[in-house]
Amino acid sequence: MSQEEDYARGLLKGFEEGQQDAWEEIIKLSTKGYTSRELQIMAKTKKSMMFQRVKLKKDELERVLGRKLDLPELTSEAAGKDRVELMPGWSYVVKEERPAKSFALFSSLVSSGARGLCISRAHPDMLKKKYGFDASVIWLTKTETPQKATDQKGVEFVSPNNLAHLASSIREFLSKGENGAVIIEGLEYLNTxxxxxxxLKFVQLINEQIVLDKGFLFVPVDPATMDPKDFSLIEREMSQVI
Known part of the structure; x- marks a missing residue:
């Protein structure tokens, strides 16, 4: 088989796999009960992460081949104008009414091999069903004997008033190694x-741990639900505002 045929076969196989992945993702999202607006946000966010997934695939191939590959980077058009480059040790506050974009970023990292920890006031079953991620969950609840989740594995219950315990759980998760992704959905709830x-001290503490352990932190916030001065202080603590 000629070199040209090898190249053509590889190109076609990659194209086929890309098409399959794209359609499977569309089918998966369409069965989650998203609104059309949420679907649009999720799709755009996943597109913005495409270049990062390609980079991970390239790194995987280089490990298998045992050498560096001299391949062109994705163009800005292919990667998307609003691409989000996620950096280890960085924290991101995402301004949005609903956490669709934040969970898309979080899910993309987890599906690419990152360890995931989700902190939320929403029921763990609902979260995993809606956003389709496989990660540990800390459920913020004041109920002493909360309604049993379908899958208790990887689910912890913490009172929103116990910030010290919550911080300790997050630090323990991050200290287990690099590539830990944390999403805190419910900062407004913690604030109430x-x-x-x-x-603010809690956010600062988690930020420090994110830097030390080279993790990723996502904090979705609707600015309309917070005092502008308070939200400004939160923004200052984060590496990037999206």
Whole structure:
């Protein structure tokens, strides 16, 4: 078989796999009950992460081949104008009414091999069903004997008033190694259950751990639900505002 035929076969196989992955993702998203607006946000976010997934695939091939590959980078058009480059040790506050974009970023990392930890006031079963991620969950609830989740494995229950315990659980997760992705969905809820200074210190503490352990932190926030001065202080603590 000629070199040209090898190249053509590889190109066609890659094209086929790309098409299959894209359609499977569309089918998966369409069965989650998203609104059309949420679907649009999720799709755009996943497109913005495409270049990063290609880079991971390239790294995988280089490990298998045992050498560096001299391949062109994705063009800005292919990667998307609003591409989001995620950096280890960085924290991101995502301004949005619903956490669709944040979970798309989080899910993309987890599906690419990152360890995931989700902190949320929503029921773990609902979260995993809607956003389709496989990660540990900390459920923020004041109920002492919360309704049993379908799958108790990897689910922890923490009171929103117990920021010290929550911080300890996150730090323990991150300390297990690099490539840990954390999403805190419910910062507004924590803010209503504690004084803002305590919440800010909590965010600062988690940020420090993210830097030390080279993890990733996503904090979706609807700015309309917070005092502008408080939200400004949260923004200052984060590596990037999306």
């Amino acid at each position: 259950q504690n004084d803002f200074k305590s919440v």
